[in-house]
Amino acid sequence: MSDRTSSPLPTAAALTTAVRSGERTAVSVAEEHLARIAAGDDEIHAFNTVMADQALAAAAAVDEKVAAGEDPGPLAGVPVALKDNMCTRGVATTCSSKILEDWVPPYDGAVVERLQAAGAVVMGKTNLDEFAMGSSTENSAFGPTLNPLDTSRVPGGSSGGSAAAVAAGFSAVSLGSDTGGSIRQPAALCGLVGVKPTYGAVSRYGLVAFASSLDQIGPFAHDVTDAAMVFDVIAGHDGRDSTSIPEQLPSMTEAVAASQAVGIDGLRVGIVTELSGRGLDAFEPEVVAAGAAAADALAAAGAKVDEVSIPTAVAGLSAYYMIAPAEASSNLARYDGVRYGLRQPGPNTASMMAASRTAGFGDEVKRRIMLGTYALSAGYYDAFYGKAQRIRTLMISEFDKVYEDFDVLISPTSPCVAFEFGAKADPLTMYYNDVCTIPANLTGHPAMSVPFGLGAHGMPVGVQIMAPAMQEADMFRTAAALETAAPALETQGASE
Amino acid sequence: MSDTAPSPSGTEPGSPRLSTDDVAKVAQLALLELSDDELNTFTGQLAAVLDLADELNQFDTDNVAPTAHPFGLFNVFREDVPVDEIEGGDRAAELRAEALAAGPDVEENQFKVPPALGEAP
Numbered sequence: 169m170s171d172r173t174s175s176p177l178p179t180a181a182a183l184t185t186a187v188r189s190g191e192r193t194a195v196s197v198a199e200e201h202l203a204r205i206a207a208g209d210d211e212i213h214a215f216n217t218v219m220a221d222q223a224l225a226a227a228a229a230v231d232e233k234v235a236a237g238e239d240p241g242p243l244a245g246v247p248v249a250l251k252d253n254m255c256t257r258g259v260a261t262t263c264s265s266k267i268l269e270d271w272v273p274p275y276d277g278a279v280v281e282r283l284q285a286a287g288a289v290v291m292g293k294t295n296l297d298e299f300a301m302g303s304s305t306e307n308s309a310f311g312p313t314l315n316p317l318d319t320s321r322v323p324g325g326s327s328g329g330s331a332a333a334v335a336a337g338f339s340a341v342s343l344g345s346d347t348g349g350s351i352r353q354p355a356a357l358c359g360l361v362g363v364k365p366t367y368g369a370v371s372r373y374g375l376v377a378f379a380s381s382l383d384q385i386g387p388f389a390h391d392v393t394d395a396a397m398v399f400d401v402i403a404g405h406d407g408r409d410s411t412s413i414p415e416q417l418p419s420m421t422e423a424v425a426a427s428q429a430v431g432i433d434g435l436r437v438g439i440v441t442e443l444s445g446r447g448l449d450a451f452e453p454e455v456v457a458a459g460a461a462a463a464d465a466l467a468a469a470g471a472k473v474d475e476v477s478i479p480t481a482v483a484g485l486s487a488y489y490m491i492a493p494a495e496a497s498s499n500l501a502r503y504d505g506v507r508y509g510l511r512q513p514g515p516n517t518a519s520m521m522a523a524s525r526t527a528g529f530g531d532e533v534k535r536r537i538m539l540g541t542y543a544l545s546a547g548y549y550d551a552f553y554g555k556a557q558r559i560r561t562l563m564i565s566e567f568d569k570v571y572e573d574f575d576v577l578i579s580p581t582s583p584c585v586a587f588e589f590g591a592k593a594d595p596l597t598m599y600y601n602d603v604c605t606i607p608a609n610l611t612g613h614p615a616m617s618v619p620f621g622l623g624a625h626g627m628p629v630g631v632q633i634m635a636p637a638m639q640e641a642d643m644f645r646t647a648a649a650l651e652t653a654a655p656a657l658e659t660q661g662a663s664e
Numbered sequence: 665m666s667d668t669a670p671s672p673s674g675t676e677p678g679s680p681r682l683s684t685d686d687v688a689k690v691a692q693l694a695l696l697e698l699s700d701d702e703l704n705t706f707t708g709q710l711a712a713v714l715d716l717a718d719e720l721n722q723f724d725t726d727n728v729a730p731t732a733h734p735f736g737l738f739n740v741f742r743e744d745v746p747v748d749e750i751e752g753g754d755r756a757a758e759l760r761a762e763a764l765a766a767g768p769d770v771e772e773n774q775f776k777v778p779p780a781l782g783e784a785p
Contacts, residue, residue: 274762367734381733410740411733479723486719497694504695507775511768515783518695526697534696538687539710541694555720557730562723564731595709596716612734637735 180246180340180394184287187245190234194227194245198289201247205291205338212314214332216252217260218292223247226289233287241287243401248283249333249342252293253300254385255374256280263376264308265298267503267510267528277374278409279343279385279402286401291339294329298530299500300350300378302326303601304592307532312589315358318627321586324354324601327388331358334388341398342388347379348488349582349605351386352617356581356630359619361395361647362388364605366637367612368413371406379495380411382488382609392618392647396420399640413638420644427645428652433470435646436575439463440634442481443579443604450600451583454623459580462620462631465653466578466646476570476577480563484606487563489599490543490556491610496533497540503528535595564611571636576646579604581617581630604632614640618647621655682711 178186186192202220209215233240250256253263255273262268276284283290297307305313305328315323316336323332327344331354334342344351346364355362363386370385377383387398399420406412444459445451467473505511505524512527514520529537543552570577582601592598608615614637617630631650635643687707691698698706747755760773769776778784 271766274759274766368737407742411737413735483719483723486716489713489716490720501694505768506777507763508766509768514778517777517780520778522695522697525695529696535706535709535713537694537696538690538706539713542682542686542690542710542714545690545693552714552717554730555717555725557732558725558728559720559723560731560734561728562725564734596712599713610734 177337177390178340179390180243180397183340184242184244184246187230188234188240192245194230194234194289195224197245198223198227198247198291201291201338201340204336208316208336209338211319212316212332212336212338213311214249214294214313214329214336214338215292216262216264216295216310216329219259219290222259223289223291226284230287230289241285242397243283244287246288246341247291247339248288248398249291249294249330249339250280251296251327251330251342251344253296253345253376253378254280254293254343255376256290256293259293261293261376262310263299264296264310265528265530265533266309267524269309269510271508273374275374278371278406280374282402282404283343288401291333294327294333294342296329297326298533299376299496300326300345300347301496301532301536303349303353303598304587304589305329306589307530309530315586317359318586318625321588321627322357324357324582324586326350326354328354330388331355331360331362334358334360334390340390341394343385343398343402344388345375345378345383345385346605346609347382347492348609349602351388352605352615352630352632353582353601355388355617356619356628357586359628360388360390361392361616361618361651362386362630363395363399363616364608364614365399365403365640366413366614368411369403369417369614369638369640371404371409371412373406373408377499379492380499381495382492384609392644392651393421393424395616395647396424396644415638417638418641420640423641423644424648427648431470432466432645432649435466435471435642436573437463437466437471437473437646438476438570438574438577439473440481440577440579441475441477442479443607445580445583445604448583450603451580452585452624455580455583455585455629458620458623458629459578459631462578462650466649469649469653471646471649474574476574478563478566478570478607480559480566481607483559484563484610485599485603487556487559487610488602488606489539490552491560493536493540494543494553495540497537497544500529500533500537532595560610563607567607567611567613568636575635575639575642577634578646579632579634581605581632585623585625585627585629608634613637614643616643616647618650619654620650681714682707
């Protein structure tokens, strides 16, 4: 593990141990985090809504359980932040869009219920690129989030607010959603661990839909152990999500502990040639070097490392930008000013709907809706959406075949470290941020990002670990080994 | 490898693939209103993204089935049980009231919209 004693930020594991043992109260932990939010979030803008009263009440309930000798749950007293596309009963859920600015859900999402049942304390709702469409949080209708490590730079996106909340110490852990890299890329840019579970491992009940066959909820954390603890709480079958996987996953907390105890001797690790970034101008040399150094570190730890080619991996970005907008154009058709959300006046129903959608959606959302509408329209369906769906089939079979010989695959997470605001104003340049992360969304496989040293401008670099469906345990084992081998970071980290 | 990998510099805006008329039609289908400036800007940007589809044509997919969902799920069913039987009381009425509370214009337990045909007086 990297040196974490120089930083003032405690891990979720340390906090919940202190709360469960009575060494600290959950209320004092919540107050400390609320004080940091009050002092710092005017600048960072990690949160759309801070839930101070609810957080203190939830923390007091945890303290009562501890005092009464009851089990307060595995995340007792741990401050957690939720991306503002996860429904919270009685608390605005905006998706950082004007069209949902005043919408208050009448129910909690499944992950919210699970976190609360585990004793976690919800601190608030975090900023995102509108409807999770973007890689910098610059597309939020309520203004961007700043990277706490360097406020002239973006935190990544779309879950930039959730990443910034953890990096700034506003919450110990947080949840994001990942449709093409929206957890892993901001985790990399903020020096955090970020996990996209197997599609269907975590219930999407109460997650506002962007691209339903790709969306998945997962955690941000300071270290692999914290990420595993949150994963274990939020994963599991839910009958309210028809895509929820019935099989039970093993404990990731135990997988991490086992890796730390016995290592990864014999683990088969593949470097994906097409995602390595070698020879590509869009990849920063420090990022490519970090990917190679991570492979060396895993080999030194006893893994069997080989290079492997997955030809369709290069088509991931293109296929994604046909499939995700197509699904989005369908999902976002529900915002019409009739049943909830923004309504603008119009002389008839159609003009009212068009006026409401035109005023309520930002440019990136409009681009994707139009792109998807086009890709699905008569005469173009086969050439765009249909072709992309067939590429998706090819990609899944190629990855499945490679996984016969490898337990996990690695690559850089993002082609670059955190960039300055406005640096990627051209949509295609922005889309390219997700070139390494998109394949796991198309295949449905799990993937995560782990910090591995610093790159340009002293900003953190993330390394991505991918694994076959439902094989998160091997992914977490690898992550724990990488964390142990990672160069110490002077600028960030958490202490026990 | 740079000749096969998707690159942000490998595409040119304003592809003949997409005209402003195409985009105007798509915007109308999607119930979005665009100014002339927006129409021109969006047309160039959308054409550049559609050019990405050329990357897909290097792969032969003639005998490949499409994938709509990564794990090919079948329909999942549950029993349709009235919520009052599950939660007791008059929960259905409460839920109806909560759902209607989010409506921009509500009358007699219904969402109200301007005329569907013609125009409001």
